[in-house]
Amino acid sequence: MSRTKRTPAGDALTDFILDLFRANNLVLTAGDRLVAPLGLTSARWQILGAIVSAERPEPVAWLARNLGANRQNVQRIVNDLARDGLVGFEINPHHRRAQLVVLTDKGRQAFDAALRLQIPWVNGLADGLSVKEIETAHRVVTALRSRLEGSGEAEE
Template sequence: MASPLEQSKAERLTELILTMFRTNNATLAWGDRVVSPLGLTSARWQILGAIAQADRHQPVAWLARDLGANRQNVQRIVNDLQKEGLVSFEPNPHHKRAQLVVLTGKGKQTYEAAISLYNPLVEALAEGLPVEDVRAAQRVLSALHAKLETLVDE
């Protein structure tokens, strides 16, 4: 049986997890509003960002891994982005079937436009949040993420 202190920790963590769920949903809705003038969604923007920020061109499976997302969902979105001319596929010298995903000129412009819309809004969102609190939240969420990753791998 769990001690009252452990129960209290578990209850506190449950509250944090519920807050994370609500915050994630609100963040996605906010992101959708930010990039909707560009014909994007948060999901499409997130994938464009992963492509733009990668050190080198990557196949869909690597993008999905880096995002912690389902490969099939990322593939579907990448296919949509390709149809819209935002990404293209290039041969992968290391794998015949796993093509590399590359931003097109239009994709780069769209991503940069999204960042231009985002920057002033995130500055406003950051107002009143002490940097120390943001850093502490980052540490806690990173530690929780690492623990959850080990549970998924078991």
């Protein structure tokens, strides 16, 4: 049986993707440890960040799309955040059933506190890496994400 072989670029990308998986797991674990004193997890912090960075209040489906995440998982986390008073809901004038998710004052305070913890952590993590190296890695990851989104392979 004939086996198709990876190109050298395919081999290099496979190694890169495996390291991305490992790095993602380590980043999530480190994030969980970092924000645990605030009653947050990496997932909750990520959702709060998506709400903060949105130009206007968005429904859960849009937040999930922007994060490249599963809508049901984002809904579950948003419900937990709402139960803890970190987010609330507003009427969506464009869709009766898809309420808009908004940050509460308590949610803003939690997000700001997380950023105060993240700044020294990320600065230490970046120590010894050049801005150019980081920007190159960012371009590669962005290109991969774009290709995956365009092919539908990243969708759930």
